[in-house]
Amino acid sequence: MIKEISLYTTMYRIRRFEETVLDEFKRGVFSGTTHTYLGQEADAAGVIGSLQAEDIVVTNHRCHGHFLAYGGDMRALFAELMGKATGVCGGRGGSQHLHWRNFYSNGVQGGIVPIATGMALAEKRKGGQTVTVVFIGDGTLGQGVLYESLNMASLWSAPLLIVVENNHIAQTTPTALTLAGSMAERFQAFGLTVNELDTSDVLQIQPVAWRMLAEIRASSRPQALILNTERFGPHSKSDDTRSEEMIEQLKASRDPLKFSEARISKAELEPIRTQVDEEVGAAFAQALTDPFPAWEAQP
């Protein structure tokens, strides 16, 4: 069993990282775009916190939280967002395109799912116990290649966990305006076991993820986990058309940090928070002074 303080630390690191990114974007420190994970931290902490060292994570444009939960270096992530040589991918990828150890992300919806399926099948052929986890959003359910992948993953018994983070909104469009039918039945139709949760409490997510990963390791069958969640920030930087009142309501009722803070003693919380605040400050400051990469025409 993972201690809650450890899950909380992961969530708080993500929260502070993402808040810093949004704040500093306004000051022109970062260029390009970003998609923050504010409000969804319990998904990454619960699922990725339950992985084994050799497991693979494949994810999407909203990937900072997943990267940090996976153990990725905070300074390298800040530096990547700044386009620095010390970034995760030397500044070539930016916010949406990260690779480190068994962590891969890409910024196009849907296409990562067959890739994750292929990775799962490669590891199965090698004979290990590796599980591949792919994170998608509710918006990704509109992509046809997802359903090709579900068919192949089930047909060839890929050890794959598909996590749908349903934050109920795709950029600015409520999911209800673009999605017909049932989310769970989409996966069930291809023979996948599905679990669906509607919570932002990491202690409800983590045990389910843990159990599903164990089942996938034992059966080598794909499964799907639908996590209903809420996004507190804009899709990217400033494109939120929801009312402030609605966002405040979401923060009051669905904040993953608050669920855990209510259960952890202040004496335990405060040093962790101080330590993370210092870590974020130092990582940001260090990334700021890091050099930009040189252009290589023929890498």
Added chain:
Amino acid sequence: MSRTVLDSLNEGLLAALRQDEKVLLLGEDILDPYGGAFKATRGCSTAFPDRVIPTPISEAGLGGLCAGLALRGMGPVLEIMFGDFVTLLGDQLINHISKFRWMYNNTVTLPMVIRTPMGGRRGYGPTHSQTLEKLYLGVPGLTVVAPIAFEESAGNLLRRLICESDQPVLFIENKLQYLLPLHSAADSGELIQEKFYAASDPQQLYPTYRFTLKGAPSASVTMTAYGYMAELARQAQLKLAYEQEIFTELITPTRLSPFELQPLIDSALRTGKLLTIEEGTLTMGWGAEVGARAAEAIPGLNCLRRLAAQDTPVPASAELEKTALPQVDDIIDSVRKMV
């Protein structure tokens, strides 16, 4: 009976399966006894039942699946039944497969080959006859290759790409090329064949050939063509020499993209005249890029022509198709207009 390009490619696949147990073949209808729509995989599933995988009709998903297999150390080879269907692979080839190595700062490799037959002349009509590789030429991070009818540039090239390249390759075959007898390097008839490798190809995977006529006076036109069109260009080259006393050099690359101008530039510098020949449609085609690069490199290039398919869909009617696609006589006419 002489061996064909198809025999060579089939043996190349079998040899790759034998050479490296990480190699997997995937595709639609590739199992024996059918052995693929054009029989390139015949015998493979019988010899390697666990490593030849029949797939659903899911080209986009399969492109991604193979990328995942390759990123995790396998050597997938994907057959796309008709070249026309490479459109379905667009997102995977452009936004995923070709990007990963570079955008992940050279920390990954993708040893994968996607093979597919292009081309018309079989009356299959607008969606089963196209030559679409131009859509993928110039995509950074993607290598596009077209075999020709030499062992080293057909089955052996395919085997080497599968076993020795760690980058994604789109391997463009051609339906009529399958039936061509293999030429041997030792016996290339009346043509002298010379071989070149680009400096950017240290493994010497991708030969570029220069064909000239034995004992002929210096050439007056440089032709360039790849794949099956290179075969038609060779036929035109002989006819031009014997029937019209017009002498040409033919430059045939096997790697179309990324693209190196040599030895084309040396030849065009001598002749001052360049004809590009392709089976894809004319507008925004391979010949446009080759011609533009040649014009930039050769100030004295005084005559440049492109021969390609008409800018229409490929008709099903055999008579109309003959008009739509470039024929040997069209090559001859084009050269005659240049001298």
